[in-house]
Amino acid sequence: MSKLTPFACAAMLVMTTATAQTDPAADKPTADNPTTKAETPPDTRVVPQVTITGGRQTDMDVRRNSTAAKQIYGREELDRNGDTSLGDVLKRLPGVTIGGRPGRGGDVRMRGLGSGYTQILLNGERPPAGFSMESISPDQVERIEVMRGPVAEHSTRAIAGTINVVLREDYVQRDNQLRVADSIEDGRHSPNVSVTIPGKSGAFTYSLSASMMQNRQHDEGRTHNVDTLDDGTITKDQDIADESAGTGKSIHLAPRLSYKFDNGDTINFQPFLMHNVRDSGSSSTLVQTAGIVAPEYNFAEQQSYNDSTFLRGFGNWLHKMDGNAKLDVKFGFGAGKIDSDSLRHQYDTAGNLLDRFTDTDATRDRSINTGGKYTRPIGRGHLLAAGWDLEASHREQTRVSLDKNGNAQFADSGDNLTADTRRVALFAQDEWDVTPQFGMYIGLRWEGIRTTSDRSAGTVKNTSSVFSPLLHGVWRIPGFEKDQVRASLTKSYKSPNVGDLIAAPFLSRLNSATRPDRSGNPDLKPELATGLDIAYEHYIGRSGIVSAGGFIRDIDNLIRRELTLRDTELGPRWLSTPSNIGHARTSGIELEAKFKLTELLPTAPDIDVRTNYSHFWSRVDGIPGPDNRLDQQAKQTANVGLDYRSKAIPLTLGGILNWTPLTRVRTSTEQIVEVGRKRALDVYALWKFDARTQLRIAAANTLADDAPGSNLVYANGLASRADTVNPTFVVWSARLETKF
Template sequence: MKKLIPLALAALGTAMPAMAQTQQEQPAAKPADKVMPQVTISGGRQDDMTERRNSTAGKQIFGREELDRNGDSNIGDVLKRLPGVTLGGRAGRGGEVRMRGLGNGYTQVLVNGERPPAGFSMESLSPDQVERIEVMRGPVAEHSTRAIAGTINIVLRDGYQMHDLVVKASDRLEQGRHSPELTLTAPGKSGALSYTLSASLSYGRQHDSALVHNMETDALGGLLKEQFLDSDSAGNAKGLHLAPRFSYKFENGDTLNFQTFLMRQKTSGDAQTNLAQPVGSQPPEYNFARQSTGGDVTFLRGFGNWVHRLQGASKLDVKFGFGFGKRDSDSLRYQYDSQGALLDRFTDTDDTRDKSVNTGGKYTSPLGAGHLLAAGWELEASHREQVRVSLDKDGKSQFADSGDNLTADTRRAALFAQDEWEITPQWSAYAGARWEGIRTTSDRSAASVSNTSKVFSPLLHAVWKIPGYEKDQVRASLTKSYKSPNVQDLIAAPYLSRLNSATSPDRTGNPNLKPELATGLDLAYEHYLGRSGIVSVSGFVRDIDNLIRRDLSQQQTDLGLRWVSSPANIGHARTSGVELEAKFALSELMDNAPQIDFRSNYSRFWSNVDGIPGPDNRLDQQAKQTANLGMDYRWKDIPLTLGASYNWTPAIRTRTSDQQIVESSRKRVLDMYALWRFDGRTQIRISANNLLADDATGYTLVNANGIASQAATLNPTYTQWSVRLETKF
């Protein structure tokens, strides 16, 4: 860790000579220097760094250069290298996207500015289907403010920026298992209609294993129970992704855009578990288990908007969309004793259907000198139907609502207004406000559940360009944001743990949850280097009320006395942090320097939850630190580029309550690639991901009722090798 901080500081020091020279550069751009007419004619947009620099509300842009850099197979692998972004779960297996170390839904993920359908995963989205990624650390009024940690907006590929048919064929190799993928992107134009057809077909195979050591001890340290579980699983997934986009320009200048995203995936797998219990007053539930699973998932989401030009520079942008999700899964599990006799058989099926429709709009207009006013609305309705059946070998239901229909309806409405004001050439400000209301209702077992939340979020952002240093600026933001309970936390059907214990409880929902409310302050200093370089230092504070945590207790159920985990609002928390970023091309800072691009970022986080004794009473799963280092080297004499990136997150220890402590091991991920360009149209990329292949370990301790329950887990990770051939026609 001590080596990372000097590296970041050295990057900052590199910028100082460039700062000293800025006084000799041209003054701030005059009206004659503007290139807006060119942008309008060509249909282009500002480059990534220029757009970031000119945005009043802090926004980082990562375009095709970053998306293509390492030949990643999914968007999750791209996100893990971005400043302040981490992934939960094991290396090489993806996981929940997190900003500022905050998991559990604090980070808002959007696709084309809209929330994706339920069950959507970053691992299902190929980088070839994405035009750019926008990372916003503070909320803005035109997007939902359900973004306490920040917002990641994934913009799917636009057609107007492409001119060639692109074909990519790749194969990933892990533990001798091949996972091929074929991607096709075809742009076209017919009169006023332009379109892009993007599709990918994949077949993935993987193998996993896990070791679990469970222990229960009394108050004197006497061993009451000890178990060893050795699990092994293998499976495959077949996937088809389609993302066509259409754009039609009318004679009056209006534009109609429509884009769909379709994902179809079928999975199957087999697993087996050996359970040994050398100590225990009662025999284990089983000694050997064998399980087969299957799944069929389809997601369809449509996005559309109509842009109508009004008098002057005013315009009306009306959005519309729909979503459909179908998830069918089944599991058949056999449990045997030590002699191989069948003890029980469990059949689990889950059929879930999600439907949604939404509309919205935004009116924008210049208002006075330097003002750009925007106001709009959003309406969304969604409906879920779920049928879960869980039966043992005698046909007995495993929970009270097994086989019943669970229906849930969510209605969301929002109004917003914002004003971007260029006060002077040095000062820009943004003032916005958003009201959002969400109502969730559900019927299950003749009982109705209703939950309503309403949140008003005022938002302020400001940028000051330092006089005499046109490449330096300071940002500040004061915002209100929130995190609403998801449908699963409100009305979830019970999830049963086969080896129920304090460290492996059943999970249920809580219909009385309130949204978490956060007040946030952000400050940042940015210095821009060359065409695409930046050095920045930023800090933030989030003050959170109505914090949601899962409460652990023993409850009497249809299956007897069991440990159950359910979410609850527990009170107040605060988190803060400092984030450093340095990104630059060496050739732009030094004469005759090699073509080397550097990328680095380091983050340090603090948090405290009231009502839970310390130490380690942190927000759930938040690491204290995280860092990324990366480098790309392009040879001058041969068409070869080499690159590497390193992601580091230290071990995390969190006291989640006065009863429970949870730990997870450090994560070190080293990725490398080599890119050979045969010509301007064909290239081949060879990548190696997770070269260190560290084991992922975890530990949970629960002290309750005079018994200490412990669970230690070990999950191996594996190196993935991949090769990708890309050609344009």
């Protein structure tokens, strides 16, 4: 990647030179060129037309005018399909994939990269540990910002990119809104009610948002396990049928308060409270048809209960200063509580109790943060900004795992785990309009993280720091006002999470090479990436765009999980542990088209077209090919969506197809993981009774494809293969929205 740096810098210099030739400053009089525009006869001068429009910029305007590439998806996109899960919204964005099977959500990923490479922010801040974006209702969200390259004011822990979810803001809502919805999956209802109430009293404005929901789900799964020795001996051949059902209840509160002082200062505060309770039951039937190893059980049943509460507060004070300078000071806090327990019974073929396992987990998280940004225009076309971020978090966790005799299942069971994380960051950036055609963004960010953990086995410390120079440029092609080229050269990183550093061991009930125990590694280093992004954009009408881009990420200190067989107090067990293994590279192309058909063909039906396609490549050094790709990275992903508005009646019809092909990755010399093809077709119909009331009928995952996968491990003379199939279901929903 270092070889690409001079070429990227040269490309930006070429753009600067090219645009400088059209710089209006070149027409100023000089000693060698005394001719000025003033000498042009008045009747031959061309006066440019300037159009001034009121109101806020559209989402596409923000994208177009941003120096660093930024995509905005506002309420129109969020409301389009009537989704009840934020994950369903995110999976339709260009280059975004969701881990897990259709309809169940999972990790949000950009550019096909696995968990941890995509930075997820809530109002510009990292959410507390254990918090899931899947749990946020789209009704609580004002807009989603997608940044493919890091910027200095946000953490550069964003090798794949950043998704910033911005909660409701008061200046958008003018009416009270009520939404009542119900969805049906496999015969189970999941009702949802949400309300938004804005208001204003003098200099004080507010927006109160709340939602309540109940979620009922039923899951099934089938697994076929086969373990074979080198001489062909089958040690076990098992069929496992799993089934689970549960009910979850949630309440979300997200008020936003704002006060504007007489001197122009503004203070904003937005707390976010989420409380979830889930009660579920599951069963598992294991049938062993061959093998010399005795099966662990024949039938198992388990009851689980989870209670979690998250409170997060975001605030900022905006102070305007002389010379159009501004000081924006942020402050925030977070608290999280997770309590879970489960009771599992395992029986033999005669119905006799073999084992009883009791697991309890109590986790408490606290955090506090502050930050700020000082911005000031300097000279012509310069907007300088500098700031800081400080964050401190504390976690306490106790896990107790007991067998039927009341004995601990592992040595550290019942220990109190405490972990403290401190993060300090300083940044500076300059957005420079070099000419009307060329803009640059130059940023620097230093970020340091220290994690300390205490438990009976001793104290573990991990310290890392990263310095990230950032360069973005946009060239608006002279003579082609709708076309522009973007380029970025950045440094980013991926830090190990607390769980990978110091988490208590997690035991697998059916321990095997394909279902190992998991533990952390306190000596992990952050992954470091150098990135190059290039994109061409052509804008169509008011809200359309056609773009083509490519990227490269060169990654050092790559983290992968290594599989070992170890002797423990429970006997020989397979264990998965993370470690830094070396170097990797990933690249890709990204295509997007979004436009109204009438903007291309005036006589065409009123149809909105939304489509995108991405193709990814990657290679991990030290792991033999083929398929030595980055973990969990899909090779391709695509979305095709259409929305039709009838002119005769107040009806809108639409749908979108999301596709990801089979993904096969060799994660190490011993292991190959395969995830089956994903296809998700969602459709909807929207009927507007009047300007204030509308009804939306939708069907998600209409194809209801099974979600297959396989895991093959060959180590220590034993080949272990696990093939899984998980059915998925169509989700029907109806949603009534009204303003009052």
